[in-house]
Amino acid sequence: MEHPDFDVIIVGGGIAGCTTALWLARAGINTLLLERGTQAGSKNVSGGRLYTYALAQMLPDFIATAPLERCITQEKLSLLNGDSAVTLDYHHNLPCSYSVLRARFDPWLMAQAQAAGAQCLTGTLVDQLIMQQSQVVGVMAAGEALYANTVILAEGANTLLSEQAGLQAKPATSTLAIGVKEVRALPRAQLEERFTLEDDQGCAWLFAGQPTQGKVGGGFLYTNRDTLSLGVVCNLSSLSNSRIALPHMLQQFKQHPVIRPLLKNSELCEYSAHLIPEGGLDSIPPLCGPGYLVVGDAARLCINTGHTVRGMDLAMLSAQAAAETLIAHQALQHYPQRLQQSALWALIRQYRRLPELMLRSPHWFNRYPQLAADVLQEMFQVNGHAPTPLHKLLWRHARRIGLRQLLKDTVNGMRSL
Ligand SMILES: Cc1cc2nc3c(=O)[nH]c(=O)nc-3n(C[C@H](O)[C@H](O)[C@H](O)COP(=O)(O)OP(=O)(O)OC[C@H]3O[C@@H](n4cnc5c(N)ncnc54)[C@H](O)[C@@H]3O)c2cc1C
Numbered sequence: 001m002e003h004p005d006f007d008v009i010i011v012g013g014g015i016a017g018c019t020t021a022l023w024l025a026r027a028g029i030n031t032l033l034l035e036r037g038t039q040a041g042s043k044n045v046s047g048g049r050l051y052t053y054a055l056a057q058m059l060p061d062f063i064a065t066a067p068l069e070r071c072i073t074q075e076k077l078s079l080l081n082g083d084s085a086v087t088l089d090y091h092h093n094l095p096c097s098y099s100v101l102r103a104r105f106d107p108w109l110m111a112q113a114q115a116a117g118a119q120c121l122t123g124t125l126v127d128q129l130i131m132q133q134s135q136v137v138g139v140m141a142a143g144e145a146l147y148a149n150t151v152i153l154a155e156g157a158n159t160l161l162s163e164q165a166g167l168q169a170k171p172a173t174s175t176l177a178i179g180v181k182e183v184r185a186l187p188r189a190q191l192e193e194r195f196t197l198e199d200d201q202g203c204a205w206l207f208a209g210q211p212t213q214g215k216v217g218g219g220f221l222y223t224n225r226d227t228l229s230l231g232v233v234c235n236l237s238s239l240s241n242s243r244i245a246l247p248h249m250l251q252q253f254k255q256h257p258v259i260r261p262l263l264k265n266s267e268l269c270e271y272s273a274h275l276i277p278e279g280g281l282d283s284i285p286p287l288c289g290p291g292y293l294v295v296g297d298a299a300r301l302c303i304n305t306g307h308t309v310r311g312m313d314l315a316m317l318s319a320q321a322a323a324e325t326l327i328a329h330q331a332l333q334h335y336p337q338r339l340q341q342s343a344l345w346a347l348i349r350q351y352r353r354l355p356e357l358m359l360r361s362p363h364w365f366n367r368y369p370q371l372a373a374d375v376l377q378e379m380f381q382v383n384g385h386a387p388t389p390l391h392k393l394l395w396r397h398a399r400r401i402g403l404r405q406l407l408k409d410t411v412n413g414m415r416s417l
Contacts, residue, residue: 006032009148011126013040016296016315017154018109023323025118036125041106045274048222048229051097054316067104069224070202072097079369080210085258086372099202099222129165136291157275157297168285173236175279180250181231183270188226209369211253216358219253277302281352288332293322317344361409
């Protein structure tokens, strides 16, 4: 092998890449990070809720310096139908997660890695991995060969480099979702009034049903300081048999009577689309091999639990485990072992059945939202006739779905969550 130019080269300057760079640089490891975007975050999309426990481990005073938007104190989950919504609304005081905008957050994280001594080059596309006798020994970037003892693949959900080098197979469409997202500007005072927020409080709102027209997926809306992040995410294989394209779903979602007033007079300032790996444990590729480690979305370490989307915190945890393996001078195979002993793995294992359940039980997206709306409509409608007793009402609507189906979905749902 050529004499290595660096101890470690990291491909990708998203959350996983920058976190790895920061941990390694702090330990004095000669690290180069290459990011194709003109700045960190310029190619990244995230609905924007960051659970901060992993960040706090790395940068305990992050609250003072990180570009956080709002501390999430309101959780809402809605089943949306044509013109109605059934909503669970939970207010709390837990400072465990914040809305973030990646275009601000990622450059800040990269700056922390640079301050610790990592070399970070933006606007630099890695074209290919350099292999020698089945070992990754470096990368080709901007026509130049760069060599390292270890290459960390943090290229995100679109794993073109790893696939091209034969390090992982192209993922099945059923294991991927695609999200489209808008960031819309709204004056701070109006935003706080519309969402009943004070100071830096924020709202995280997830939706099922109408946003994806009954397909497997959902909508999201997060409040930032003076912007809203909203979008629609849909499983790729479910989308392939949809007559409606994803951008059109987003337009219809924005027109829903519950959403439209919240967006009134807001202005579009960013539009983006991105893949999300949602296949869970069974979709995880080899996490290491001769000369390389895989972290973050590139390792498919992202979970959509239905009530939370967790990719950014898991990207940080896998990056930390990869860095710790190298810092401890352990063989690369220790990285999967470290992950398997971590809370990240426990989470991924816990939700192992969920991705498949979602695909096998589309009722959660196309029938139950309507069922909930129909039951409530009858409960709240007053028309001069004697009301139907609740047990009869529930029985009648449950029979429409089929009791066997209802039972099966409930049991499978319980098992998967
Ligand atoms: C619509 C949407 C909503 C989401 N909502 C949330 C949420 O609310 N909370 C949450 O925790 N997670 C959320 N996620 C998931 C989260 O965004 C990801 O899990 C997280 O960004 C993964 O970080 P990463 O660093 O692995 O990948 P990325 O953030 O995708 O970073 C990969 C980086 O690699 C760079 N790159 C790729 N190829 C090359 C190359 N050849 N050369 C150089 N650079 C390269 C890219 O430009 C990019 O900057 C959401 C995702 C989407 C799409």
